[in-house]
Amino acid sequence: MTKNSMIFTIMASVLAAPLFAQEGVLDDAKVVSLPDWRYDDLYSNGVSARNLFDRDVYGRTGDEIGDVEDILIGPDGQVKSIVAEVGGFWDIGDTHVSIPIDQVDTSDGRITVPVTEDSVGDYGFWNNEPVQTGAVESEIVEGVDDRAIPRAWRASELIGDYARLRDGNAYGDYGYVSDLILRDNKVAAVVVQPRAGYGPGYRAYPYYGYPYGWNAGSPYYDMPYTEDDIRDAEPFDYDRFE
Template identity: 60%
Template sequence: MTNIVRVSSTAMVLALAVSAPAFAQSTWTYSDIDQDGNLELSDVEFDTVGRDVFTTWDADSNQMIDENEFHGGLYDAWDVDRDGMLTEAEYGAGWDTWFRDQDAVGFNDLDLNADAGLDESEFSAGLGEAGLHDTWAAGGDLGEEQFATALYGVYDADGDQIITQAEYDLVGVFWTADVATANTLEAEVISLDDWAYDDLYAEGISAEDFIDEMVVYDVTGEEIGDVEDIIIGPDGRIASIVAEVGGLWDIGDTHVSVPYAEVVMSDDGLGVVIPVTEETVGDYGFDRDVFTAGSATSEVVSGVDDAEVLRGWRASELIGDYARIRDGDAYSNYGYINDLLLRDGQVAAVVVQANEAYGSGYRAYPYSGYGGGWNAGSPYYDMQYDAEEVGGVEEFDYGRF
């Protein structure tokens, strides 16, 4: 299997660099908002998020956002490391995401004291002259409906009036809320000295290929749809598959979530058989509990005291994340997650496309799960290995897979 996605570096820079503003309700996840479970957010579904952000930015609670409040909200959103100073990278990534269709005001033009950072007064003065508030408000102060509409446009990067999971994650609405807590959890780290690909080559399944290539059949052998995604539980085990089915039925296309225990591989290995029929399709709606932060218990992941940070996640949430390795007390960029390898009904490994500095190519590393460097919703996958350790791992050969 060789169908590997190469992630846009521009998109990943934005995902890394831009977090969302603080929220009154900090636990909005994509699945919370996607009320009909069709993996697409309409402006109606997104309205809750827009109003939530509006309330946070409306500092004087007068139901309008004036120019100062607007600049303050933007500054807080773009200041990713929350150190009270915007770097040129933070400023550039923020502008490219929030005002991508407008000519940027140069960073050096705003940095009046030439200290390589923008404080809030420099930021506000410069953007005030540029009239950014007016691009959202069209004159006067911003009302709630205007604000929600403009914010929707920030998320809807391709302007197709639909926010996909990737677009939602790109702006990073929810990932800041629980990452710090999740990364304090302890997880068993598998030594790379004992790590080998033999079992993966023999029994592994590419999540990327499973999503992109698997055809869905009913129990009679009739083709009824395609696999759309894979739902992973907090313990790393496959909970269900998401499929789009029903094109030949009177109900039209609809998304279903089928428990993994009810999924059978087709005889040719190119598809899956699910027990969904036109009459039973209503029984296979999305299990919202698996995406709810408080649904996991301490029994799911051994040693977890604060289970509130745990939730299920889509395979597509981790594919495309930026992989980092240990660099002293911090982390440094290593590459991108291009695939997940599944074995024995669970995530066994992540496949990373390394940066040129580390030799490029694909390498597979043990999946460590919650507490081992990643939290659902975060664009970072922090591996508990340093440069010397990852340097000893051989390239993963998809030709043997």
């Protein structure tokens, strides 16, 4: 994705930025106390969004018909659909489709969907129109990224963004978002790779979306925590996924 590649070409150090109109939002919204935050449910029931990217997608006949390109998530953090590139198997040209999550079967350890050559047109993003290859890979997807917020957003819009911590009346650079953990078809946690000064490995934190002032498309993911809050955060161990 374009944004993910751009992260390596931007300066690693981000100047602290003033708080936007979030103070009242954060006061009213529930912030999880990190001493009470546990990874156990993430390890046992979580799914890595990043690990879903590029996974093969199969039709109900067992044929491989494409691969996962992205995940479409609603304003409430609920997974709405997977975005897949299909078409090569049917010689109709590579096409992006949005498959509702309740039609996606992962019970056999692989991703199976009901899309067929005849039904491709039923799985468009909006208005039953498939999106041609190239549109999803651009910065703006018509009908998705240009909708008035709060809006549906792609997992790749948040993965690769700068993660920042509260620092008085500003936000300071902490690292960048490397993954989203999904549980029960909802975003449960944001995985951050902190910059070197915070130690090696990854950290997983509760997801804070629109009610907390975050906007899809922003290059920053601002967390309601300070350096003192995250000081004792334990590394997130991908090897413990069950």
